[in-house]
Amino acid sequence: MGSDVPVHGSSQKAEAPLVTGGTQRISRSRAGLTWWQRFGEPALVVLCVIGGWELLTRTGVLPAQDLPPATVIGAAFIGDIQQLRVWEALGATLASWAIGLAASIIVGIPAGLLLGSSRLSYLLFQPSLEFIRTIPSIAALPLLILLLGTRGLELAAAMTFLGAVWPIVIQTMYGVRDLDPTTMDAGRAYGLSRLQLFTRIVLPSALPYIATGLRLGAVVGLLLSVAASLIAGGKGIGFLIVNASFSGVPELVYARIVLTGIMGLGVTLTLVAIESRLLFWHASHRRAVT
Amino acid sequence: MTRLGQAGIGIVVPVVFFSLWWVLSEGSTSPYFPPLRRTLAAFLEIWFFSRFFTDLLPSVGHFLSGLAIGVVAGVVVGTLMGLLPRFSRDVSPMTEFVRAIPTAALVPLGLILFGTGFVMETFLISLAVFFPILVSTTAGVRGVDPVYLEVARSYGLSFADRLWHVIIPAAAPQILAGCRVAIAFGLAATVIANMVASGSGLGFFIVDAQTSFRLPDMWAGLIMIGLLGYLANTAFVLVEHRLLGWHRGWRGATQAARAA
Amino acid sequence: MSGRQDPTASARAQTAKTPVLEVRDLGVTYGSGPGAVMAIRELSFSVDLGEFVCIVGPSGCGKTTLLKSIAGLLSPTRGEAYVAGKRVEGPPKDLALVFQEYNRSLLPWLSVGDNVTFPLAARKVPKADQLARRKAALAQVGLLGFDEKYPWQLSGGMQQRVAIARGLAYEPAVLLMDEPFASLDAQSRADLEDLVLKVQRDTGLTVVFVTHDIDESVYEADRVIVLTQRPTTIRQVIGVDLPKPRDQITTKAHPEFVRLRTEVLKLIKNEPTAS
Numbered sequence: 001m002g003s004d005v006p007v008h009g010s011s012q013k014a015e016a017p018l019v020t021g022g023t024q025r026i027s028r029s030r031a032g033l034t035w036w037q038r039f040g041e042p043a044l045v046v047l048c049v050i051g052g053w054e055l056l057t058r059t060g061v062l063p064a065q066d067l068p069p070a071t072v073i074g075a076a077f078i079g080d081i082q083q084l085r086v087w088e089a090l091g092a093t094l095a096s097w098a099i100g101l102a103a104s105i106i107v108g109i110p111a112g113l114l115l116g117s118s119r120l121s122y123l124l125f126q127p128s129l130e131f132i133r134t135i136p137s138i139a140a141l142p143l144l145i146l147l148l149g150t151r152g153l154e155l156a157a158a159m160t161f162l163g164a165v166w167p168i169v170i171q172t173m174y175g176v177r178d179l180d181p182t183t184m185d186a187g188r189a190y191g192l193s194r195l196q197l198f199t200r201i202v203l204p205s206a207l208p209y210i211a212t213g214l215r216l217g218a219v220v221g222l223l224l225s226v227a228a229s230l231i232a233g234g235k236g237i238g239f240l241i242v243n244a245s246f247s248g249v250p251e252l253v254y255a256r257i258v259l260t261g262i263m264g265l266g267v268t269l270t271l272v273a274i275e276s277r278l279l280f281w282h283a284s285h286r287r288a289v290t
Numbered sequence: 291m292t293r294l295g296q297a298g299i300g301i302v303v304p305v306v307f308f309s310l311w312w313v314l315s316e317g318s319t320s321p322y323f324p325p326l327r328r329t330l331a332a333f334l335e336i337w338f339f340s341r342f343f344t345d346l347l348p349s350v351g352h353f354l355s356g357l358a359i360g361v362v363a364g365v366v367v368g369t370l371m372g373l374l375p376r377f378s379r380d381v382s383p384m385t386e387f388v389r390a391i392p393t394a395a396l397v398p399l400g401l402i403l404f405g406t407g408f409v410m411e412t413f414l415i416s417l418a419v420f421f422p423i424l425v426s427t428t429a430g431v432r433g434v435d436p437v438y439l440e441v442a443r444s445y446g447l448s449f450a451d452r453l454w455h456v457i458i459p460a461a462a463p464q465i466l467a468g469c470r471v472a473i474a475f476g477l478a479a480t481v482i483a484n485m486v487a488s489g490s491g492l493g494f495f496i497v498d499a500q501t502s503f504r505l506p507d508m509w510a511g512l513i514m515i516g517l518l519g520y521l522a523n524t525a526f527v528l529v530e531h532r533l534l535g536w537h538r539g540w541r542g543a544t545q546a547a548r549a550a
Numbered sequence: 551m552s553g554r555q556d557p558t559a560s561a562r563a564q565t566a567k568t569p570v571l572e573v574r575d576l577g578v579t580y581g582s583g584p585g586a587v588m589a590i591r592e593l594s595f596s597v598d599l600g601e602f603v604c605i606v607g608p609s610g611c612g613k614t615t616l617l618k619s620i621a622g623l624l625s626p627t628r629g630e631a632y633v634a635g636k637r638v639e640g641p642p643k644d645l646a647l648v649f650q651e652y653n654r655s656l657l658p659w660l661s662v663g664d665n666v667t668f669p670l671a672a673r674k675v676p677k678a679d680q681l682a683r684r685k686a687a688l689a690q691v692g693l694l695g696f697d698e699k700y701p702w703q704l705s706g707g708m709q710q711r712v713a714i715a716r717g718l719a720y721e722p723a724v725l726l727m728d729e730p731f732a733s734l735d736a737q738s739r740a741d742l743e744d745l746v747l748k749v750q751r752d753t754g755l756t757v758v759f760v761t762h763d764i765d766e767s768v769y770e771a772d773r774v775i776v777l778t779q780r781p782t783t784i785r786q787v788i789g790v791d792l793p794k795p796r797d798q799i800t801t802k803a804h805p806e807f808v809r810l811r812t813e814v815l816k817l818i819k820n821e822p823t824a825s
Contacts, residue, residue: 037379045380066402120299127300128307134523135516136478138493141485142500142508146322223478227394231485231497238394242486245398253402257395264390437654444621444647445669445720455672459659536700540658543702547653 068251077255085240086256090263092235096153097225097267100160101218108165108217109210112172116206122177129170137163137224145232156228156236163224164217171213175206211275218271226260237263324506333510341495346514349492352408353480353522356415360472364420365465368427369453372461378428389421393479397486411483411491418479419472426468430461463537466530473522481515492518568635569596570756571620571724577628578615589615591781592629597724597758602750604767605760607777607785608818613760616782617728620758621647634723646717648727652709656701656716663688663697666715687719690749707738711745718749727759731766739763740798743770747796764818768810769796776817785817 050070056062057069068076080086115121115129140162148154179202187201229236237260244252312326337346371378396414404410434457442452484491496511578590589612597603607613618624620631622641631638633645646669649655656665664671666687667680675683688694691711701709710730717725727746731739743766750757761767767774768790776785790810792801801807 033379037376041376042380042383046383049384123296123299124303127297128303131304131520134474134519136474136481136519138478138481138485139496139512139515142496143322143512145500223392223394226392227482230394230397231482238392241395241398245401250402253398257391257399260395261387261391264392265387268390435654437649437651438657440623441647441649441655441657442672443623444641444645445672446641446643447669447672451672455668456657459657462659536659539700540702544653 066250068254072251073254073258076249076251077258080252080255081259086237086259089229089235089237089240090259092153093156093222093225093229093237094263094267096156096228096236097160097222099153100157100162100225101164101221103157103161104164104168104217104221105214107161108168108213109172112169112210112213113176113202113206115169116173116176122173126170126173129166129173133166133170137166137220138227141228141231150232150234153235155232155234156225159224159228160221164221167216167220168210168213171209171216172206175209175213176202178209179205208279211279215271215275219268222264222267321503321505324509328506329509329513332506333513336507336510337514345490345492345495348408348490349480349484350518352411352415352483352491353476353518355408355412356479357419357473357476359412360416360419360476361423361469363416364423364468364472365427367420368424368465369431369457369461371424371428372431373457385421385424388417389425393418393475394482397483400483401487406484406488411480411488414483415476415479419476422471422475423465423468426464426471427461430464430468431457433464434460463534466534470523470526470530473526474519477515477519477522570599570634571597571758572632573616573620573629574632575629576616576619576626576631578612578619578624579627588781590619590626591783593777593782593784594629595775595784595787597756599756600750600754602747602757602759602770602772603775604771604773605758605775605777606762606764606767606814606818607782608779609762611777611779612782613762613777614728616777617647617726617758617760621645621726644723646720646722646725648710648713648717648725648730650729650732652706652713652730652733653702655713656709658700658702660701661697662693662699662701662704662712665701665712666719668716669720683719683721684715687715690718690752691715691745705738706734707742710734710738710742714742714746714749718753718755722755724756724758727757729761730759732762739766744796744798746770751795764811764814765802768792768807768814769798769801774810774814776814788814 053062053067054070057064057067115125137159141159144155144158144162148158183201183205184197187197192200225236226238228234228238230238230242233239233242237256241253241256241260244256308326315323315325316327318325371381393414396417400410400414404413438456438460439452442456447455480491481493481496483493485493485497488494492511492515496508496515499505499508499511573593573595576590576593577588580587580589593616605613605616615624619626620633620638622638622645633642636642636644657668660668663684667675667684670680670683684697685694688696691714693708693711693715696704696708696712701712704712713730731742734742746757746759747770749755757770759767759770771790774788774790776788777783778785788810792804792806792810
């Protein structure tokens with residue numbers, strides 16, 4: 001997942017002495033990308049890979065038992081998405097993810113704000129939180145199975161919560177701590193009340209950190225929601241994948257995995273879009289500084 | 291506040307937590323939360339004796355193998371993607387798609403292709419490790435300050451020299467940041483990989499303990515997984531500390547200069 | 551390297567007739583067709599062994615482009631450059647470049663000492679040789695004993711000195727300097743101007759020094775090449791006949807200095823500013 005180390009910036013001087021690399025071919029390097037370069041060629045490469053897969057599996061170079069040809073998978077996929085229960089399963093996974101994520105936000109952000117607000121609480125809790133963060137949340141699955149059962153959405157939601165809450169708390173805490181003291185001083189000098197200081201200065205400057213925490217938490221949470229239904233059973237898409245593998249129809253397994261991937265992609269892209277919209281001012285600020 | 295003082299404060303919460311856990315669970319009648327005393331006894335018995343070779347060592351072995359493969363593959367492909375924009379554009383749709391598939395969903399796939407055992411688990415772990423490293427290496431390579439490369443070119447360094455002496459060291463901070471994430475994902479994959487159909491391994495152990503209702507064993511397994519996570523992370527932090535000492539100083543100086 | 555009076559063997563091997571740097575009909579045009587920008591129309595000049603030549607021009611003129619072409623980092627559209635008699639087709643062996651952004655031209659993961667011998671290490675120069683050249687170069691710039699420090703621990707002026715030491719350790723025939731002191735405070739700039747003069751005195755190195763600071767150009771140079779605005783050609787070449795060694799106080803008070811800088815200033819002021 002994205003690292004937080006900033007990327008080195010480009011030269012800021014108009015006369016840019018000897019900064020850009022390579023023997024200068026200004027027209028090429030400065031021109032934008034053509035449609036073909038951005039979409040056409042990549043699409044062609046994907047088609048070639050799929051075509052190659054089809055060829056290799058049909059001709060028996062790759063064992064078609066374990067690796068069904070692309071068209072067979074495609075057919076299974078199309079047949080599958082017409083089934084209501086597949087959509088119900090997707091819905092269950094996404095719903096438990098959303099619930100767990102919402103809970104982790106409601107709990108995590110205030111907790112992070114609180115813990116980050118004083119130096120003492122930061123020193124007390126940061127090491128423990130960082131320690132907990134290193135524990136793979138999946139380890140708690142058997143315990144939660146016992147406590148919550150596998151029937152409803154609770155298990156997947158709880159697993160999501162467990163995976164998402166730590167990055168959210170920790171990142172929020174860092175966001176509060178990373179406040180520029182000069183900015184705070186400026187606020188105090190202008191006579192802002194404690195509440196105003198918090199909402200007008202602390203919160204906005206912590207926002208990029210919180211956004212990072214949300215992004216990390218959302219991704220890990222989705223991973224865990226799928227894992228929960230896969231390992232423990234229940235209503236999610238994970239269970240359907242296991243089901244397909246028991247029924248001895250490998251192409252269905254592939255098809256459902258592809259479906260899960262599409263779901264994952266959709267969620268990630270949506271999150272990225274939301275984040276960039278909310279933080280467009282901050283993101284460009286980030287790029288100019290680093 | 292000295293470093294020792296800070297470390298001292300940091301210990302307070304864990305100590306309090308464990309003490310509370312011990313005391314509150316001592317008289318516990320709940321089957322789900324056995325006394326910590328019993329859990330710890332089970333912990334020692336299992337991990338140092340009965341299950342060490344059957345479950346702990348194999349899982350750790352799979353983790354380390356998967357980590358090695360994933361890191362090497364990730365750095366190589368990531369460097370290629372960072373240096374060759376065209377390659378990156380053409381290959382990204384596929385890598386991004388596979389990256390979006392939750393690790394657990396790939397377990398049935400691994401089972402179909404490889405059955406259970408070393409190959410399947412290492413395959414899964416390598417995959418989980420590969421993607422964070424790929425992303426961070428690509429970013430790191432792309433973000434290398436062009437002035438470094440101009441300097442190297444002006445002194446007549448060949449491409450191979452520039453790659454080894456400039457690009458890789460300059461990208462190292464970001465690559466290592468990706469390693470940190472990769473270790474977490476890899477460990478999770480290690481546990482998930484044998485929770486489904488395996489007969490041995492850490493994941494199998496705690497699921498088996500749970501279904502057989504051997505609660506102290508389950509807790510012991512949970513603690514062991516947590517311990518492994520902590521150890522792996524600590525080992526990484528130590529390595530990173532040594533390798534990137536220069537980076538901390540450089541960033542501090544650069545930020546101070548910008549603030550001035 | 552210390553105490554040597556002349557630069558590389560290849561340069562020494564030249565007769566007095568062959569200039570150590572020669573630029574012939576150099577032209578650089580970016581892009582093609584109607585959107586093409588002619589940065590340099592035509593530049594021809596030569597620099598003799600041991601000369602200190604400064605290149606000045608209005609901002610926006612092709613000073614940087616010219617330097618890149620000489621350093622082999624850019625292929626000119628027309629004409630060529632020759633260093634030590636050999637045509638430039640990629641970074642020439644006998645040339646070392648000192649960049650303006652000292653804080654980005656030194657590699658932060660290497661110590662000062664390793665930075666100084668970085669080009670040598672990459673070219674597999676024997677270790678003992680590397681260390682000898684490192685020591686000599688650092689001594690030349692007054693940073694002996696700073697081997698183990700890291701560049702970001704040093705001030706701007708010291709960092710630029712390390713960059714100069716790196717160039718010296720490389721033992722080139724020509725030292726190219728691209729506005730090297732532009733980002734420094736006035737005091738550091740004065741110190742470094744004197745340092746470069748001293749180094750050149752001690753080693754007999756040929757220096758080509760690009761700057762926008764007119765006083766600096768007259769102070770340092772044996773000859774000043776004044777460039778026009780884009781598309782760039784040579785406006786005028788002015789010989790500087792001031793007594794040596796130069797001194798920040800007496801030289802700058804010298805009437806000839808005042809006359810020369812006024813002349814250069816007039817030439818540049820009459821150029822249109824960059825669009």
